[in-house]
Amino acid sequence: MSAPLATLGEVLSQLEPSIGSSDYGEDEIADLLQSIDKELHAVVAAAGIDPSLFPVRVPKGRITAVLACPAKVLAELGSEIEPIHSLRGAVADVAAVGAAMSPRKPFELIDVLEAVAAIDPENPGIDMWRNANREEKNLYRERLEPLSASVQTACAGVPQDWVVRPQFTSQVPFVDGKVLATARYDMLLSKPGMPRSAVVVEVKAGAAHSDHRADAFLYALIESLRSGYSPLAIVTISTGDIPVLVEAVNGGVLEAASRRLVAAAKVLVSMVAHPNEAPAQQPGPHCMVCPLRGSCPSVSPLVAGGSRD
Amino acid sequence: MTDRSPREIGQYAREWAAERLAPVAMQTAPGRYGDADDSERVRLANFGLTTMLDCEARVTGLGGFDGWDIFKATRWLGVRSFHRYVSDDGVTTVQRAVRSTMANTIDDAKPDSDFVDAWMKDQTPAVRALLAARAGGWVASLLETVRDHDYEAEAIRPPPVDGPPMRFYLPDRAMLIEARVDALYGRRNPKGQSSETVLVMVNAVGVVDEILAFEGMATTLATGIAPGFVAAVMPKLGAVKKMAVDIALIERGLVLAERLADLELRSKDGRGAAGVQRSASFFGCKDCSLSPDCGAFAEAQARPALFGGLQQPDQPAPAS
Numbered sequence: 036m037s038a039p040l041a042t043l044g045e046v047l048s049q050l051e052p053s054i055g056s057s058d059y060g061e062d063e064i065a066d067l068l069q070s071i072d073k074e075l076h077a078v079v080a081a082a083g084i085d086p087s088l089f090p091v092r093v094p095k096g097r098i099t100a101v102l103a104c105p106a107k108v109l110a111e112l113g114s115e116i117e118p119i120h121s122l123r124g125a126v127a128d129v130a131a132v133g134a135a136m137s138p139r140k141p142f143e144l145i146d147v148l149e150a151v152a153a154i155d156p157e158n159p160g161i162d163m164w165r166n167a168n169r170e171e172k173n174l175y176r177e178r179l180e181p182l183s184a185s186v187q188t189a190c191a192g193v194p195q196d197w198v199v200r201p202q203f204t205s206q207v208p209f210v211d212g213k214v215l216a217t218a219r220y221d222m223l224l225s226k227p228g229m230p231r232s233a234v235v236v237e238v239k240a241g242a243a244h245s246d247h248r249a250d251a252f253l254y255a256l257i258e259s260l261r262s263g264y265s266p267l268a269i270v271t272i273s274t275g276d277i278p279v280l281v282e283a284v285n286g287g288v289l290e291a292a293s294r295r296l297v298a299a300a301k302v303l304v305s306m307v308a309h310p311n312e313a314p315a316q317q318p319g320p321h322c323m324v325c326p327l328r329g330s331c332p333s334v335s336p337l338v339a340g341g342s343r344d
Numbered sequence: 345m346t347d348r349s350p351r352e353i354g355q356y357a358r359e360w361a362a363e364r365l366a367p368v369a370m371q372t373a374p375g376r377y378g379d380a381d382d383s384e385r386v387r388l389a390n391f392g393l394t395t396m397l398d399c400e401a402r403v404t405g406l407g408g409f410d411g412w413d414i415f416k417a418t419r420w421l422g423v424r425s426f427h428r429y430v431s432d433d434g435v436t437t438v439q440r441a442v443r444s445t446m447a448n449t450i451d452d453a454k455p456d457s458d459f460v461d462a463w464m465k466d467q468t469p470a471v472r473a474l475l476a477a478r479a480g481g482w483v484a485s486l487l488e489t490v491r492d493h494d495y496e497a498e499a500i501r502p503p504p505v506d507g508p509p510m511r512f513y514l515p516d517r518a519m520l521i522e523a524r525v526d527a528l529y530g531r532r533n534p535k536g537q538s539s540e541t542v543l544v545m546v547n548a549v550g551v552v553d554e555i556l557a558f559e560g561m562a563t564t565l566a567t568g569i570a571p572g573f574v575a576a577v578m579p580k581l582g583a584v585k586k587m588a589v590d591i592a593l594i595e596r597g598l599v600l601a602e603r604l605a606d607l608e609l610r611s612k613d614g615r616g617a618a619g620v621q622r623s624a625s626f627f628g629c630k631d632c633s634l635s636p637d638c639g640a641f642a643e644a645q646a647r648p649a650l651f652g653g654l655q656q657p658d659q660p661a662p663a664s
Contacts, residue, residue, distance in 0.1 A: 129470065129474065132473065132474055132477050133470050133473045133474065135477070136473040136474075136477050137469065137470075137473045142470045142473075146468050146469065146470040147470055149468045149470060149471060150468065150470035150471045153413070153414045153467070153471045153474065154414055154471075154474055157630070195437065195439050196436075196437045196439065197439075198437075198438050198439060198480050198481060198483075198484040199439075199477045199480065199481065200477070200480070200481030200484060200485065201474065201477045201478060201481065203481065203485075203579075204580050205580060205582075206549065206580045206581050207581070208549075208581065212550070223481075225484065227437070227438050227484050227487055227488065228487075228491070228497065230492075261580075261581065261582040262488075262582045263492065
């Protein structure tokens with residue numbers, strides 16, 4: 036189910052009656068955990084990996100990326116994000132938490148930037164902002180102000196009895212800790228004392244994208260496996276026509292996400308076990324933003340003649 | 345040994361700690377800890393321990409307290425908000441507990457204070473909103489995780505926030521061991537079987553046993569009475585690990601304290617990090633003063649993929 040709603044507060048009101056109920060209960064989640072663990076046991080045993088390289092980390096972001104193209108994942112390791120992109124992401128995250136915590140009055144951009152500097156002092160965008168001249172600041176403001184305002188509008192109305200946990204990290208160990216699936220949610224909302232009241236909120240600094248749905252399902256899986264309860268919903272906040280996108284969580288979603296997790300873990304385990312083997316190249320729309328696009332023999336014909344830049 | 349009462353274990357632990365740690369304690373300034381100069385004091389506590397378990401060399405490069413920030417303020421506010429949440433009947437939600445604790449702290453802030461009250465007062469509303477969210481999240485994670493592991497939420501209590509710090513001072517030396525107690529559960533019984541459990545929030549999930557040993561030992565030394573158990577609450581994993589506090593656990597904790605004391609002393613007596621185990625990690629190396637001259641860091645930087653658990657190929661991918 037995907038349904039456009041105006042604010043996070045409205046989403047929570049609609050979800051309240053479902054707190055505590057699920058078609059996918061604790062036993063099913065325990066079974067799912069066991070079944071993933073069993074598959075990954077076999078994967079790790081077959082890989083013959085150097086024990087010093089454990090744990091093999093399977094972060095949420097890398098699952099989607101490695102299933103798209105392992106060669107691109109490797110090429111991008113260590114590359115730095117442009118300061119303005121880094122700052123936009125941080126502004127969106129902070130604006131979302133600020134709005135969820137302080138419903139009365141939206142924060143000015145300058146307040147949001149102060150908060151970014153407090154929580155993420157090494158964000159390269161902060162230095163960029165501080166060192167900018169007046170003209171540059173105006174340009175940055177044009178890119179950041181609408182983002183901050185739209186995210187705050189979308190995250191308004193969170194009732195005060197919901198607890199907002201910003202930047203919550205979730206980890207699920209498999210194969211006795213040799214494989215570690217991780218995710219960091221921009222916000223985890225819940226009502227203390229109410230089992231299965233969790234709502235995971237992901238904040239995007241750009242418009243909605245089809246990959247966000249796949250990400251949402253992975254968040255649902257990792258949170259279910261961590262807590263033993265499936266979350267009520269995954270909410271993606273983004274700019275554009277659908278600022279608040281709600282994905283309900285059910286058994287089908289979790290099982291599909293588990294298959295993606297296992298598939299990605301297999302690729303990552305293999306990359307760690309065989310570091311000198313060239314990773315697979317898989318063409319697709321992601322070739323447009325791949326550092327290898329100028330030299331990769333498998334580059335998608337759609338982008339071989341040029342790039343989105 | 346196993347039939348000793350919690351008070352007897354506490355007495356034994358204090359005597360044994362003083363003897364066991366004497367060789368390292370003797371290297372600190374003589375006299376009371378409080379009378380020593382800041383640069384001569386050795387404080388063995390959770391932060392140094394978790395740093396040591398990540399990279400021993402980094403302990404030798406740690407500076408002193410460098411002022412308040414949102415990360416330090418989060419736990420301070422979290423513990424006090426937790427205290428209010430469980431002790432004030434008029435406060436029914438975690439968020440309300442955080443907001444009222446924060447408002448009181450700011451209202452009561454003393455001018456020219458170098459404590460967290462003045463820091464909090466200086467912050468913008470957006471920073472305060474973030475701080476409130478983080479502190480509320482800390483309390484909620486603690487309660488949720490222990491509740492999911494069959495602890496009754498109503499029986500969980502915060503540590504006394506206005507009481508003396510949980511410290512054990514090595515006799516006549518500028519060295520102390522400080523316990524980190526995030527919450528308490530169960531009933532203390534100094535004479536017989538104690539169900540009292542010290543709860544500690546743990547993020548470094550790979551070294552839980554060591555953290556429990558240190559905190560079980562430190563709490564026993566600080567109070568003079570062994571708690572029945574010490575438990576690590578791990579919200580990231582949604583897990584709780586509990587260990588009985590006995591002589592073996594205290595011994596294990598003392599071994600860690602001894603090692604930590606030696607590393608802390610290295611930063612004061614000029615021995616530095618020479619010959620000490622080094623281990624690179626993304627967050628650990630980021631703010632480490634030793635990074636510019638550290639071989640482990642240089643090696644890891646040359647192979648950045650290691651940080652993510654991947655190794656880069658020696659050669660670029662061949663054209664197929």
